[in-house]
Amino acid sequence: AIIEHLTAYYGDFILNCHEWDRRGADPVIRDLYRWHGAEEIEHRFVAYDVAEYFGIKRYQKNIAAILAAILYEPILLFAMRALVKHDPALPKMGYLRLIREWRGAARRGTLPPFGTMLRQLPHLLSKSYSPARVGNTAQAVAYLAQSPAARAFAA
Numbered sequence: 001a002i003i004e005h006l007t008a009y010y011g012d013f014i015l016n017c018h019e020w021d022r023r024g025a026d027p028v029i030r031d032l033y034r035w036h037g038a039e040e041i042e043h044r045f046v047a048y049d050v051a052e053y054f055g056i057k058r059y060q061k062n063i064a065a066i067l068a069a070i071l072y073e074p075i076l077l078f079a080m081r082a083l084v085k086h087d088p089a090l091p092k093m094g095y096l097r098l099i100r101e102w103r104g105a106a107r108r109g110t111l112p113p114f115g116t117m118l119r120q121l122p123h124l125l126s127k128s129y130s131p132a133r134v135g136n137t138a139q140a141v142a143y144l145a146q147s148p149a150a151r152a153f154a155a
Contacts, residue, residue, distance in 0.1 A: 004046065006117055008135050011037035011040030011041045013111075019109035020033075044135060048130075072117045099114060
């Protein structure tokens with residue numbers, strides 16, 4: 001459920017990242033990312049509802065939240081490095097350079113700031129935590145309905 005919260009946070013960022021449009025990002029890739037972001041928002045309650053159904057304790061949720069917030073971005077960084085390593089069009093980069101590139105992208109508005117997941121901890125640890133505070137289901141469903149990739153798949 002905590003991972004779903006974090007992916008929904010990124011999904012909300014992606015769905016509302018107009019800087020990609022201004023910078024001329026590939027429209028097919030942009031649509032693919034936005035479709036996935038909308039899908040993450042649309043189902044952000046599923047794992048949470050299952051955890052609630054099975055009676056997850058608050059301390060268990062908090063331990064999971066702390067671990068996820070600490071590990072989520074390093075895991076993304078590991079995956080990014082693997083992708084960059086296998087792309088012959090990109091220069092080889094270590095983790096420090098990838099973090100610098102990530103921070104530069106955040107300054108340009110094309111990625112959330114590095115460390116965003118740790119800043120999510122107060123919300124994740126609060127007694128009133130709810131996935132509803134991340135993203136807009138109506139916006140996500142509307143995007144899914146008009147996404148060129150989704151419409152092509154449905155055809």
